[in-house]
Amino acid sequence: MNFFTADTHFFHKDLLGDNDFAPRPFPDVETMNQRIIKNWNAKVKSTDTVYHLGDIALYFTHPAGLSNEAVFSVLKSLNGHLVLIKGNHDSRAFFKYLASHNFMVDGKPKFEFHDVGVLIKFNHRQYYMTHYPMMMGIVKQIINLHGHIHHYSVNIKEDINVGIDTPEKDYLNYKIPFGTPFSETDIEQMVQGKFEDFGKRG
Template sequence: MNFFTADTHFFDQNLKYDLHFAHRHFLTVTEMNRTILTNWNKAVSEQDTVYHLGDIGLLRSKKEDYEKMYELLKELHGHLVLIKGNHDTRALFKFLGKNNYLLADKKPKFVFHDVGCILKFDHFQFFLTHYPLMLGISRNSINLHGHVHHYSVDAASNINVGVDSPEIAYLVKKIPFGTPLSSAEVVKVVKGKQVDFQKR
């Protein structure tokens, strides 16, 4: 099964103080990291794939920080397809690539994309990027993205899948903070936003 998320911002000490982009109510970054990890692993199995659309974490460019991130990412279930966000460094991706390993199904833990990738399912073509794309008039093309945290792009074809996304409210059942969205949940959000825009 495929899942989607963005903007986890693991180890980001600024989240407690910078309310411009994230309203996260945790006393410590460790508490936030653990909450995301726990909720992620309840939803995702080792055989699943999670498309992480950027801003994995915020670290200093030091080897010990990359090792810390590597150890945390190893705890997350599933294969991780990592799309580079504005806070993700090439040095981190190189470190993860150098220390990549195979899971039980003989597929690598980490796969990397600098800009994005395209997936097709449920009669939609999904453009997976960190930054929102303006797709124009396109009936079955949807941009899954992160970057804007608790904001929503004013277009039915743009879906924010980040952990802070207000568009998660289109799901009837509330999901715990940090839980990646399944393909089925993404489609529900897409259809919910389309219905919302038809009423305007």
């Protein structure tokens, strides 16, 4: 099964507490990290694929290798094969570190890497997965799954924010636990919900 997420921002201290961009009510980054890991693994199996649309972590140390090791340790603890699309906070050096420490899970590499985006098809639609929202113009059966803007929503019905802070999770018919990647069924609900929302605006 495929899942989708973005903007986990592991180790990002500045997001803790109340702020205007991505408020996260946790006392420390360790608690936040563990909450995401727990909720992720409660839904994702080792054989599943998770498309992570950028901004994995924000953690700087001297030397930089220490932060790479710490984030790698978190990613190793997450279930599934991770297809990583580079976000503005994901360095090439970190991706190279992950590539050099890649390992096999159920006969597939744990990590797959993409600089710009990925295109897949399900539910009779094409899904362009990018970190930044795309402005695609008038299109049919094409949806842009993206991250980057945290608790904001693009005012375009074909753009769906799949970041863990997204307000578009309110289109779901249940309360998704914080940090849980969205399933294909969740994405379908979000797409339909946003289409219906725009339809009501007349």
